[in-house]
Structure formats: structure tokens, C-alpha cells
Amino acid sequence: xxxxxxxxxxxxxxxxxxxxxxxxxxxxxxxxxxxxxxxxxxxxxxxxxxxxxxxxxxxxxxxxxxxxxxxxxxxxxxxxxxxxxxxxxxxxxxxxxxxxxxxxxxxxxxxxxxxxxxxxxxxxxxxxxxxxxxxxxxxxxxxxxxxxxxxxxxxxxxxxxxxxxxxxxxxxxxxxxxxxxxxxxxxxxxxxxxxxxxxxxxxxxxxxxxxxxxxxxxxxxxxxxxxxxxxxxxxxxxxxx
Amino acid sequence: xxxxxxxxxxxxxxxxxxxxxxxxxxxxxxxxxxxxxxxxxxxxxxxxxxxxxxxxxxxxxxxxxxxxxxxxxxxxxxxxxxxxxxxxxxxxxxxxxxxxxxxxxxxxxxxxxxxxxxxxxxxxxxxxxxxxxxxxxxxxxxxxxxxxxxxxxxxxxxxxxxxxxxxxxxxxxxxxxxxxxxxxxxxxxxxxxxxxxxxxxxxxxxxxxxxxxxxxxxxxxxxxxxxxxxxxxxxxxxxxxxxxxxxxxxxxxxxxxxxxxxxxxxxxxxxxxxxxxxxxxxxxxxxxxxxxxxxxxxxxxxx
Numbered sequence: 001x002x003x004x005x006x007x008x009x010x011x012x013x014x015x016x017x018x019x020x021x022x023x024x025x026x027x028x029x030x031x032x033x034x035x036x037x038x039x040x041x042x043x044x045x046x047x048x049x050x051x052x053x054x055x056x057x058x059x060x061x062x063x064x065x066x067x068x069x070x071x072x073x074x075x076x077x078x079x080x081x082x083x084x085x086x087x088x089x090x091x092x093x094x095x096x097x098x099x100x101x102x103x104x105x106x107x108x109x110x111x112x113x114x115x116x117x118x119x120x121x122x123x124x125x126x127x128x129x130x131x132x133x134x135x136x137x138x139x140x141x142x143x144x145x146x147x148x149x150x151x152x153x154x155x156x157x158x159x160x161x162x163x164x165x166x167x168x169x170x171x172x173x174x175x176x177x178x179x180x181x182x183x184x185x186x187x188x189x190x191x192x193x194x195x196x197x198x199x200x201x202x203x204x205x206x207x208x209x210x211x212x213x214x215x216x217x218x219x220x221x222x223x224x225x226x227x228x229x230x231x232x233x234x235x236x237x238x239x240x241x
Numbered sequence: 242x243x244x245x246x247x248x249x250x251x252x253x254x255x256x257x258x259x260x261x262x263x264x265x266x267x268x269x270x271x272x273x274x275x276x277x278x279x280x281x282x283x284x285x286x287x288x289x290x291x292x293x294x295x296x297x298x299x300x301x302x303x304x305x306x307x308x309x310x311x312x313x314x315x316x317x318x319x320x321x322x323x324x325x326x327x328x329x330x331x332x333x334x335x336x337x338x339x340x341x342x343x344x345x346x347x348x349x350x351x352x353x354x355x356x357x358x359x360x361x362x363x364x365x366x367x368x369x370x371x372x373x374x375x376x377x378x379x380x381x382x383x384x385x386x387x388x389x390x391x392x393x394x395x396x397x398x399x400x401x402x403x404x405x406x407x408x409x410x411x412x413x414x415x416x417x418x419x420x421x422x423x424x425x426x427x428x429x430x431x432x433x434x435x436x437x438x439x440x441x442x443x444x445x446x447x448x449x450x451x452x453x454x455x456x457x458x459x460x461x462x463x464x465x466x467x468x469x470x471x472x473x474x475x476x477x478x479x480x481x482x483x484x485x486x487x488x489x490x491x492x493x494x495x496x497x498x499x500x501x502x503x504x505x506x507x508x509x510x511x512x513x514x515x516x517x518x519x520x521x522x523x524x525x526x527x528x529x530x531x532x533x534x535x536x537x538x539x540x541x542x543x544x
Binding site: 004007011014079080081082085086090 | 293326328329390
């Protein structure tokens with residue numbers, strides 16, 4: 001499993017996908033956080049990183065879909081999936097190695113933003129006036145959210161041999177799971193179950209963790225969500241065999 | 242027994258791709274798996290390599306059942322899938338090291354260096370796979386199949402799409418490796434089987450139609466004898482028919498004739514006497530062996 005994980009990481013790096021994803025992510029977040037007059041932290045005046053944590057889930061919808069779209073569809077289209085499956089590695093290990101590689105890429109795109117944390121920490125008046133607990137909670141939330149997106153992306157890639165279809169489907173599913181549940185719950189016909197619907201969406205749990213309280217219920221939600229989609233991926237990757 | 246297949250069946254919807262086939266291959270044999278496109282060759286191989294689950298029946302490799310011990314089966318098999326799928330954006334060495342890692346080889350770099358030497362990939366080892374010619378890609382495909390010294394090699398059309406020189410090189414490699422291993426290779430090129438295989442299994446529409454040693458099969462179907470003769474002067478076909486034993490006469494070019502007789506008759510002497518009697522001269526005379534190609538066509542035409 002480890003050789004496959006390393007191979008996936010190396011193929012991200014050699015195809016420049018990793019670099020592009022990290023650079024685009026940092027560029028987009030950097031623009032929102034420091035440059036754009038409507039949203040930059042300097043004019044805003046509060047020493048927190050809300051801009052990062054509010055924008056990142058939306059940017060991740062694009063970027064994570066882009067990094068996972070090839071994972072299964074390309075292998076199936078090229079036939080390399082057959083040669084991989086007939087090597088002594090189980091289907092579950094294949095899914096998990098690809099998932100880990102995606103998650104590590106998400107982690108690496110988040111690490112450079114620690115500089116923003118340091119900057120705001122220094123700029124605070126008085127110095128260090130930033131809600132550290134909430135910030136770390138948000139980072140953990142963002143990573144867990146990334147994990148959900150990666151599993152959705154892998155699932156989308158496993159059901160089609162066409163990368164573009166995988167990309168679009170993944171974006172839609174990420175968007176739907178992140179935000180649509182919450183929006184739908186506001187419809188009056190769903191008012192009897194509005195809480196349940198809101199609870200089913202990722203955003204509810206993401207906001208909850210962002211407050212800096214690591215509630216086990218939220219963690220369990222994220223982990224089950226990821227497991228569920230990885231399970232679907234596992235099923236779909238071997239469909240018809 | 243290296244490979245044992247018992248009542249193996251694979252059904253896709255309504256279509257029986259492989260229909261209750263049985264065969265076994267002893268260790269050390271090189272077996273050609275022959276059949277027209279869509280006969281079920283690849284499907285059988287995919288079941289042996291644990292890529293497909295059989296609908297029913299058992300496929301065993303080195304005594305391990307593919308549906309019970311897939312990991313053991315995979316460890317004992319080297320498999321080259323049809324069309325030789327490779328990661329085109331990886332370097333040759335990088336790819337082989339990755340495969341060595343998946344097989345959990347302890348001495349990865351020496352195993353890779355060894356196989357690169359054996360498959361003649363040394364001049365290309367630092368290139369990207371995508372930049373290689375088809376012949377060299379095929380060598381990479383074989384290298385990844387043979388890297389972990391498997392007891393059984395399963396090669397799905399290992400020479401398709403190569404030029405004659407490349408085909409020769411790949412055949413030499415396979416024969417070399419097949420010396421102390423079991424090899425099962427599928428092909429629809431008859432000469433390949435004649436050149437490399439001890440035994441041939443012919444499959445058509447999911448069923449085995451012949452399974453025998455290559456030369457036995459050739460003998461078994463040698464029902465009639467064909468003689469090619471070239472005379473110096475013109476000959477009349479009616480006259481040729483008067484030679485005792487000749488059933489059929491066909492013209493095969495200027496003064497060239499194809500004579501066929503029942504098995505067991507030696508026409509050569511009679512034809513010689515005929516030529517002498519009619520004052521003609523024989524320029525060339527040779528007996529034609531019925532090739533596997535014809536046997537294959539005969540067996541798979543409308544079975």
C-alpha cells in the first residue's frame with residue numbers, strides 16, 4: 001500500500017498538479033485575505049482568520065475535485081487498473097492509498113497558511129490577540145472537510161472513465177453535501193425536519209468545529225462520511241468484475 | 242500442476258464469454274492459448290489473474306484458488322495484460338521500482354537492475370515510458386511481469402502490434418524466461434504457437450475445441466497430402482489426373498500444380514514417372530505440411 005501511496009504523491013508532483021493546486025489555493029486565499037478591499041483582514045480590523053476559513057471550503061470544491069478526478073477514471077481508461085489489481089495489493093488498499101495521497105496534498109496546501117496565522121498573531125493589538133482555540137479548531141475542521149471532499153472525488157472518479165464527468169460530478173456532490181442541505185432545510189415544506197437536514201450537511205459540523213470545540217459527534221460525522229464514500233468507491237471500483 | 246481450471250464459466254448478462262472449460266498446465270510447459278477475437282481468451286486469463294471473478298468454476302494457480310487465496314495467486318503470477326497498459330508519465334526505472342515495492346521485494350534496486358539487464362532495457366532505463374517505442378514498451382511490460390521471478394507467466398497477446406524484428410526479440414525473451422517457468426500466452430498468430438509453444442489450446446466461442454501438443458495436433462489434422470510440383474513444359478490437368486492416387490488438381494501459377502492425394506500415398510515417385518513418360522522435366526517438387534493456421538481455421542470457422 002505504501003508504494004502505491006508514494007507513487008500517487010509522485011505523480012501529483014511530476015504532473016505539476018500538486019504545485020498548481022497549492023499555488024492556486026494560496027493565491028486565491030491570499031488575494032481574499034490581504035488584497036481585495038472588500039474582504040482583506042487589514043481593513044476589516046479584527047485579528048482573526050475567518051476569511052480563510054470561510055473561503056477555503058469553496059475553493060476546495062474546485063481544487064480537490066481536480067486532484068481526485070484522475071484517480072480511478074484515468075487508470076480504468078488506460079487499462080493500468082487491470083495491471084494494478086492483479087498485483088498483490090487488495091482493492092481496499094488501492095482505495096485507501098489514493099485517499100491518503102489526496103489528503104496529504106490537502107494538508108500540504110494548508111501548511112503554508114500557517115504564515116497567515118503568524119502574521120495576524122504579530123499584528124494583533126495587543127500582540128497575540130487571536131482566538132488560538134478557534135483557529136486550530138478551524139484547521140482541524142478544514143482538514144476533516146478536505147477528507148470528505150477527497151472521498152467524494154474518489155467516488156466520482158470510480159464511476160466513470162471520463163475525467164471531466166468525474167470532475168463535474170465531484171464538484172456538484174461536494175457543493176451539495178457542503179451547503180445544499182442547509183439551504184434546503186430552509187424551505188418551508190421541510191420545516192418539520194429542518195434540523196435533521198441541516199445536521200446532515202457538512203457545513204453544520206464544520207461551523208461547529210470552527211468554534212474551537214472538538215465535539216466527538218462532529219468528528220464521528222466526518223469520519224463516517226469519509227468511510228461511507230470510500231466504501232462506495234470500493235464497491236464501484238470493482239463493479240462488474 | 243501450475244494452472245488448473247475446472248468447469249470455469251463467465252457469463253456477461255446473457256452471453257457466455259467462457260463456457261465450462263477445463264484444462265491444466267504442468268509446470269515448465271509453454272502453452273499457446275489460441276482463438277479468434279472474442280473467443281474468451283482474455284476473459285479466461287483475467288479470471289486466472291484474479292481480475293475477474295468467475296461466475297462458476299475454479300481457477301487454481303500453483304495450488305491456490307483464485308477466489309480463496311487471491312494474494313497468493315497474484316504473488317505467483319506475472320501478468321502482461323492485453324494492450325500492455327503502463328503509466329506513461331513514469332520513468333522506466335521509477336515504474337519498475339514501484340512494481341518491486343508492490344511485490345514487497347527486499348532487494349528492490351538489484352532486482353530492478355537485474356530485470357533491466359535481462360530485458361535489454363539498459364539504454365532506455367532513464368527515459369519516460371511514454372517516450373519509448375512500442376517494442377521497448379513491450380519490454381517494460383514483460384519486465385514488470387517477470388520482476389518478482391514468478392512461477393507462472395500469463396501473457397495476453399505479447400507480440401501484437403510489433404514489427405517483425407521486435408516480435409522476434411520478444412519471442413526470444415519469452416522462450417528464455419520460459420525455460421524454467423510455466424508460460425501461458427494468448428495469440429491469434431499461428432506461427433507464434435508453432436515457434437514457441439509445446440502445447441496449444443484452441444478456444445472458440447467460450448469452449449475449448451482442441452487441446453494437444455503442437456506437433457500431435459498438426460499430425461492429427463494431416464488428413465490429406467499436398468504436393469507442389471513445377472514442370473518445365475506445359476502439362477494438361479486431365480493428364481495429371483490419370484496419375485493413380487491423385488484426387489484433386491489445381492493450377493498454381495505457370496506450369497505449377499498442386500496435387501492432393503489421400504494420406505499415406507507417396508505421390509513423388511509417381512509424379513516423377515509421369516514426367517519421364519511424357520518427356521517433361523520436374524523443376525521443383527515439395528510436400529506441403531498442413532500448418533496450424535489451417536487447422537485453426539478449420540476448428541473455429543463455424544463451430
